[in-house]
Amino acid sequence: MAPIQPARYDDEDAPGGGGRARKAARYAVPVAVAGVAAATISLVPALADSGNPSLPSITAEQLLTKIAASDTQTVDGTVKVTTDLGLPSQLTGSAGGAMFGGEAGKVQGRGGQSPAAPQSQLVQLLAGTHTLHVAADGQDKQKISIIESAAEYSIIHNGTQLWAYDSASNQAYHQTLPQDSGKGSASTTPQDVPATPQDAARQILKAADGTASITVDGTARVAGHSAYQLLVTPQHADTTTVGAIRIAVDAKTGVPLRVTLTPKGGGKAVFDVGYTRVSFSAPSASTFTFTAPKGVKVTEGGTQHQSRPDNRDRSGTKGAEPTVLGQGWDSIAVVKSQGGPLAGGPADKGFKGRHGNGGAESLMNSFGSHVSGAFGSGTVFHTRLVNALLTDDGTLYVGAVTQSALTDAANAAAK
Amino acid sequence: MSRAEAKAGGPAVGEPEAAAGHTGGPSGTAGAGGPAAAVAVRAPRPLWTLGLFRSELVTVFRRRRTMALCAVLAGVPLLVGIAVRIETRGGGSVGGDRGNGPAFIEQVSNNGLFLTFAGLAATLPFFLPMAVGVVAGDAIAGEASGGTLRYLLVAPAGRTRLLIAKYVSVLVFCLAATLVAAVSALVVGFALFPVGDVTTLSGTTLSLPEGMLRALLIALLVAASLVGIAALGLFVSTLTDSGIGAMATTVGLLITVQIVDSFPQLHAIQPYLFTHYWLSFADLLRDPVTWTGIGKNLGLQAMYAAVFGSAAWARFTSRDITA
Numbered sequence A: 001m002a003p004i005q006p007a008r009y010d011d012e013d014a015p016g017g018g019g020r021a022r023k024a025a026r027y028a029v030p031v032a033v034a035g036v037a038a039a040t041i042s043l044v045p046a047l048a049d050s051g052n053p054s055l056p057s058i059t060a061e062q063l064l065t066k067i068a069a070s071d072t073q074t075v076d077g078t079v080k081v082t083t084d085l086g087l088p089s090q091l092t093g094s095a096g097g098a099m100f101g102g103e104a105g106k107v108q109g110r111g112g113q114s115p116a117a118p119q120s121q122l123v124q125l126l127a128g129t130h131t132l133h134v135a136a137d138g139q140d141k142q143k144i145s146i147i148e149s150a151a152e153y154s155i156i157h158n159g160t161q162l163w164a165y166d167s168a169s170n171q172a173y174h175q176t177l178p179q180d181s182g183k184g185s186a187s188t189t190p191q192d193v194p195a196t197p198q199d200a201a202r203q204i205l206k207a208a209d210g211t212a213s214i215t216v217d218g219t220a221r222v223a224g225h226s227a228y229q230l231l232v233t234p235q236h237a238d239t240t241t242v243g244a245i246r247i248a249v250d251a252k253t254g255v256p257l258r259v260t261l262t263p264k265g266g267g268k269a270v271f272d273v274g275y276t277r278v279s280f281s282a283p284s285a286s287t288f289t290f291t292a293p294k295g296v297k298v299t300e301g302g303t304q305h306q307s308r309p310d311n312r313d314r315s316g317t318k319g320a321e322p323t324v325l326g327q328g329w330d331s332i333a334v335v336k337s338q339g340g341p342l343a344g345g346p347a348d349k350g351f352k353g354r355h356g357n358g359g360a361e362s363l364m365n366s367f368g369s370h371v372s373g374a375f376g377s378g379t380v381f382h383t384r385l386v387n388a389l390l391t392d393d394g395t396l397y398v399g400a401v402t403q404s405a406l407t408d409a410a411n412a413a414a415k
Numbered sequence B: 001m002s003r004a005e006a007k008a009g010g011p012a013v014g015e016p017e018a019a020a021g022h023t024g025g026p027s028g029t030a031g032a033g034g035p036a037a038a039v040a041v042r043a044p045r046p047l048w049t050l051g052l053f054r055s056e057l058v059t060v061f062r063r064r065r066t067m068a069l070c071a072v073l074a075g076v077p078l079l080v081g082i083a084v085r086i087e088t089r090g091g092g093s094v095g096g097d098r099g100n101g102p103a104f105i106e107q108v109s110n111n112g113l114f115l116t117f118a119g120l121a122a123t124l125p126f127f128l129p130m131a132v133g134v135v136a137g138d139a140i141a142g143e144a145s146g147g148t149l150r151y152l153l154v155a156p157a158g159r160t161r162l163l164i165a166k167y168v169s170v171l172v173f174c175l176a177a178t179l180v181a182a183v184s185a186l187v188v189g190f191a192l193f194p195v196g197d198v199t200t201l202s203g204t205t206l207s208l209p210e211g212m213l214r215a216l217l218i219a220l221l222v223a224a225s226l227v228g229i230a231a232l233g234l235f236v237s238t239l240t241d242s243g244i245g246a247m248a249t250t251v252g253l254l255i256t257v258q259i260v261d262s263f264p265q266l267h268a269i270q271p272y273l274f275t276h277y278w279l280s281f282a283d284l285l286r287d288p289v290t291w292t293g294i295g296k297n298l299g300l301q302a303m304y305a306a307v308f309g310s311a312a313w314a315r316f317t318s319r320d321i322t323a
Helices: A021-047 A060-067 A120-127 A195-210 A347-356 A360-367 A403-412 B015-025 B030-041 B045-063 B065-087 B114-123 B127-145 B149-154 B159-192 B208-225 B228-237 B243-262 B279-287 B292-318
Strands: A074-083 A128-137 A139-148 A149-156 A163-168 A173-175 A212-222 A227-233 A242-250 A256-263 A271-279 A297-302 A324-325 A332-336 A367-375 A377-382 A385-391 A395-399
Touching: A021 A120, A021 A385, A021 B159, A021 B292, A060 A195, A060 A212, A060 A227, A060 A242, A120 A128, A120 A139, A139 A242, A163 B030, A195 A227, A195 A242, A195 A256, A195 A271, A212 A242, A227 A256, A242 B065, A271 A347, A297 B065, A324 A395, A332 A403, A367 A403, A367 B208, A377 A403, A385 B228, B015 B114, B045 B159, B065 B114, B114 B208, B114 B279, B127 B149, B127 B159, B127 B228, B127 B243, B149 B159, B159 B208, B159 B228, B159 B292, B208 B228, B208 B279, B208 B292, B228 B243, B279 B292
Parallel strands: A173 A297
Antiparallel strands: A074 A128, A074 A271, A128 A139, A139 A149, A149 A163, A163 A173, A212 A227, A227 A242, A242 A256, A256 A271, A324 A332, A332 A395, A367 A377, A377 A385, A385 A395
């Protein structure tokens, strides 16, 4: 076979003296591109919010006054909420990837409630990382959207109207609120699920009043804004599992931009809520209007008349108002069931309702540990922040305190 | 220098050395050898690349396996549409009350246009990239195993040009495959279900023309999401002389990456995986549209194209073509 010698005009195919060197040079191109690409992906987000801006020094009191005096009523931003209680993933339902884009791992409908009802949706914020879009214009108009993969859950509060739309199930929820509901609380969410840094900071500063040391601890950049860092450390509280709380406060407007809670045991933050993008200009009015689209099933939540709105009552248990032992950071909530034995306990109902299967009990036993003491025996459930003791006679002790504090409280109650 | 020099006059077709020998010895430098060769023949016509590209395109689309892959892609939305139609015949909802199953499936029975979104969401994780992996893996290695690569290189096109023509034809296949799935879903959706205004994920309503425009944009985004695996497949294809091996490796890599992407414990490496932001196309159906995920997806695909495209170039222009 005769040698085939094609004529060529491509420079890059022309011969060179050191073939091996040239070969190496060619392979250096993809390696260099890969290096630049990897560096871009990993460094750019880190650099965007790095560095400590130099701000005029300020005392903690001044900063607290600034927060209280902040009259920013309009906000439009993206919030990232990360909760890492160290719970087993079966409980939180975040296991496995939804490869086909569905919300496969989501908590199933509980107790026949509409999947679009706020109380069944906001619980998911208690585990994992979520992205939220938050818009607010005064106390009467708020919108919170939980951005999920190929799905979204929105709550729109406009005056007396509360709408919620769940795209995964294509269902809506509507509730008419009493006239004065907007006053005093600037959030439509149940108070124990803080969805924005403002909510979280408000709750923490309320709890910290007089029971914690509050200091200014440097500055930070959050979502492109220069912010002061407020460090809240619990004081006179020996049994609490709360280590420290950092609140980043916008230097210009006094709006809390980020709240991070680290446990006493160290490690990653248990709770981290912060803006990744925020603007304080008013969102367009159409943001807060909602008309149920055609073909959407709407569940009416009814009109609220009672002083304690339904959407605050997440647990869905009847009777059994919790009593609180101790005070400040060491406080323990006690829920006594009227039913007595474990099977009728309110916590058990809650768990069963929440997961809709008979395996809840075995699941509880699999991650709880058995303890006994003067109060009898019971099961302790650990998370990285909150611990809970469910005694065999059906009393539930819950608090952000150590396990021994819980058993001590149970022992004291048994006397 | 290389093996090719040892077997001078052998089957090392298209080797740089062979060209150099023609113009004055292997010691000729890049600056002297290249232009001299070009002048000796003729100036390259710009349309030449187009011709090469056209012939590559015809090669891809006339294959029977391409037809079969397109048939599968058209069949998936049909299957989904019929299943939803049967399930919701009595007025029930799909997958119980809680929105299980592929994204957008819940809205299909209300609005046939959603079958396009559901169909793309169902084919994007596996069927589409598998088809692209087969075509891309076959691009160079298939020619090599068929013994036709050397004849392609006989033509005075140069390896870089051939590689670019191959890659572009694979990209055209990405677009064509996506459009086949989308159009099939659109036709089935319009035939089986009522069609009307589109409800966004945020609960707002878009008019039907606006919804169709979004569907087109989504199809283009889905096609763009396949750019990364196309480059990966092309690179694998330059590594081996076995067409089947290259296809199997590309599809195997796809499956591996999909599995790695589904483990929450491996979140540290997931932003680097080309499948990680694929579902971001759904962000086009939010109100307001969030561009963060879409931007990340496109950026990641561009990076994969740059990294594996240049790796394929480095390999293909410096290897010995023996088949």
